[in-house]
Amino acid sequence: MRELPSLDTALLGETLRRFLAEELRASGLAGYVVGLSGGVDSAVAAALAAAAVGAQNVLALALPGPTSSAESLRDARAVAAALGLKVEVVDLAGPAEALAETLGARGDQVRFGNMMARLRMVTLFDRARTVPALVLGTSNKSEILLGYSTLFGDAAASVQPLGDVWKTHVFALGRLLGVPETVVAKPPTADLWPGQTDAGELGFDYPAVDPLLYWHHEGGLGREALLAAGFPPALVDAALAAYRRNRFKWRPTVVARVSASCINVDRILPRNPER
Amino acid sequence: MGTLAPQPGDLVVALAQIATCPGQLRHNLARHLAAVEDARAAGAHLVVFPELSLSGYLLAHGVLEHALRLDDPRLDPLLNASRDVALLVGLPLREPHGGVSNAAVLLEGGEVRGVHRKLYLPTYGMFDEGRYFVPGPRLAPIACALGRFGILICEDAWHLSSAVILAHAGVDALLVLAGGPTELDGGGEPAGSRRWHWIMGATAVTTVSPVFFANRCGWEEGVLFGGRSWAVDGRGTSLAAPAPALDEALVVAPLSLAAVARTRTLIPIPVAERFDLWRAALGGQDA
Numbered sequence: 001m002r003e004l005p006s007l008d009t010a011l012l013g014e015t016l017r018r019f020l021a022e023e024l025r026a027s028g029l030a031g032y033v034v035g036l037s038g039g040v041d042s043a044v045a046a047a048l049a050a051a052a053v054g055a056q057n058v059l060a061l062a063l064p065g066p067t068s069s070a071e072s073l074r075d076a077r078a079v080a081a082a083l084g085l086k087v088e089v090v091d092l093a094g095p096a097e098a099l100a101e102t103l104g105a106r107g108d109q110v111r112f113g114n115m116m117a118r119l120r121m122v123t124l125f126d127r128a129r130t131v132p133a134l135v136l137g138t139s140n141k142s143e144i145l146l147g148y149s150t151l152f153g154d155a156a157a158s159v160q161p162l163g164d165v166w167k168t169h170v171f172a173l174g175r176l177l178g179v180p181e182t183v184v185a186k187p188p189t190a191d192l193w194p195g196q197t198d199a200g201e202l203g204f205d206y207p208a209v210d211p212l213l214y215w216h217h218e219g220g221l222g223r224e225a226l227l228a229a230g231f232p233p234a235l236v237d238a239a240l241a242a243y244r245r246n247r248f249k250w251r252p253t254v255v256a257r258v259s260a261s262c263i264n265v266d267r268i269l270p271r272n273p274e275r
Numbered sequence: 276m277g278t279l280a281p282q283p284g285d286l287v288v289a290l291a292q293i294a295t296c297p298g299q300l301r302h303n304l305a306r307h308l309a310a311v312e313d314a315r316a317a318g319a320h321l322v323v324f325p326e327l328s329l330s331g332y333l334l335a336h337g338v339l340e341h342a343l344r345l346d347d348p349r350l351d352p353l354l355n356a357s358r359d360v361a362l363l364v365g366l367p368l369r370e371p372h373g374g375v376s377n378a379a380v381l382l383e384g385g386e387v388r389g390v391h392r393k394l395y396l397p398t399y400g401m402f403d404e405g406r407y408f409v410p411g412p413r414l415a416p417i418a419c420a421l422g423r424f425g426i427l428i429c430e431d432a433w434h435l436s437s438a439v440i441l442a443h444a445g446v447d448a449l450l451v452l453a454g455g456p457t458e459l460d461g462g463g464e465p466a467g468s469r470r471w472h473w474i475m476g477a478t479a480v481t482t483v484s485p486v487f488f489a490n491r492c493g494w495e496e497g498v499l500f501g502g503r504s505w506a507v508d509g510r511g512t513s514l515a516a517p518a519p520a521l522d523e524a525l526v527v528a529p530l531s532l533a534a535v536a537r538t539r540t541l542i543p544i545p546v547a548e549r550f551d552l553w554r555a556a557l558g559g560q561d562a
Contacts, residue, residue, distance in 0.1 A: 006460075008460070012459055015521060018493070018521055019494050022294075022494045026296060267336050268335035268336050269298070270296075270298045270495075270496060
């Protein structure tokens with residue numbers, strides 16, 4: 001079976017560290033704000049940011065909701081301690097309950113989960129405004145390709161250092177950057193409801209799907225070629241279905257072009273102005 | 276592979292590997308002037324900057340705002356700096372009748388000595404240059420008081436015929452300005468930088484010409500550039516250790532015009548080029 005090509009993890013980490021340093025410099029802002037979930041993605045993103053701009057310039061927020069596990073908060077604190085980050089806990093249980101009540105979203109796991117992800121986004125961007133800081137994204141390439149994220153929720157950020165990094169390599173970065181082993185080793189979860197895991201929802205885990213996604217997305221192998229390469233049919237069908245179904249999340253907004261100067265279509269300009 | 280130490284009478288060429296920012300001309304100009312100071316201190320006669328060094332690479336429609344004419348006052352600090360050290364800088368050049376070229380401008384003695392306009396504008400994968408630039412109309416050596424140089428901009432050098440044509444026309448050295456984006460793989464250096472060194476080494480050896488490769492480093496708009504600026508002579512010997520991949524650096528390398536001429540006399544590969552075979556291959560085909 002075809003594998004995910006290996007990567008020089010140390011070089012990857014060093015280039016991403018410099019990316020975060022440059023983005024902050026170019027933005028003219030003071031630091032990064034990151035939501036620590038207690039998982040490996042946010043831990044790695046925070047570790048890279050701390051290495052890039054100094055731990056004192058990275059504000060970590062732990063954002064528990066009414067159904068968050070105690071483990072997540074404990075692990076978020078462990079990550080902050082390991083990286084020397086100041087961590088603020090903003091308890092979103094009350095606001096989440098109140099908004100769910102107003103919206104009538106109680107009892108709908110997915111609606112409530114998406115709402116939680118978006119409440120965290122609101123909190124992160126609000127806090128970022130006060131620093132002022134960039135919101136550090138924590139999405140990785142595997143979950144972006146599969147669409148395993150909440151639009152304008154956890155997918156919303158100022159910069160995405162891991163957006164082109166396979167989850168397999170995020171684990172490797174975690175070990176390289178000194179993320180606590182309990183965080184690297186535990187099953188990935190969005191922790192939007194009790195007992196939720198990525199693998200439970202997706203139907204497969206990242207070490208299994210990353211090689212398949214690589215050979216489809218980068219290697220150009222279609223379904224038949226993936227099957228011929230030895231990937232299990234159920235895995236191929238589930239992964240390709242998610243890959244196709246959720247592609248709208250790669251480019252979340254479509255602008256109706258009615259002029260010859262449509263932004264990002266007819267006029268593509270550098271993000272940062274001359275200063 | 277060894278590195279040649281400068282000898283009396285050699286020219287000294289500095290490769291200014293800088294991290295430019297798109298559309299931030301003041302920032303980029305400051306990087307140029309700092310590199311020129313360092314190069315002067317190192318005894319350089321010529322400083323080669325990367326592709327679009329003054330404007331940054333991923334300008335996109337920013338060329339509308341940031342393209343310069345050769346008489347643009349924003350070039351004055353570089354013209355002044357060129358009074359005692361020649362400079363080869365990259366910039367978007369506003370053409371008189373519309374269109375913008377991706378240009379390399381040779382400054383010497385406070386004047387513009389020559390311009391090379393990029394011939395091959397990559398428009399595939401992550402590249403979109405054909406959308407913003409017009410291709411250069413010609414390929415010919417450019418002469419200044421220091422010598423006669425073949426200038427190539429990035430993709431130009433990926434078409435091996437460019438260097439062959441210049442070497443056949445007679446040049447003292449090839450100067451390559453690059454803005455080479457790169458991805459990472461299992462190697463200990465960026466994949467793009469590794470490819471560049473293969474091309475530069477092969478170009479130097481097969482044209483029997485020293486190659487001075489100035490690449491940029493750093494990030495622009497989420498795109499990583501691979502550095503590793505390097506100089507290699509016509510026999511494949513390093514003229515200086517390559518720059519690191521990720522850091523700004525100044526590579527200082529010797530250029531002996533006498534050694535270049537001697538090597539090319541002993542190994543006259545470029546003058547033996549069978550252009551009749553090119554003509555035959557192209558016979559009956561539309562240009």
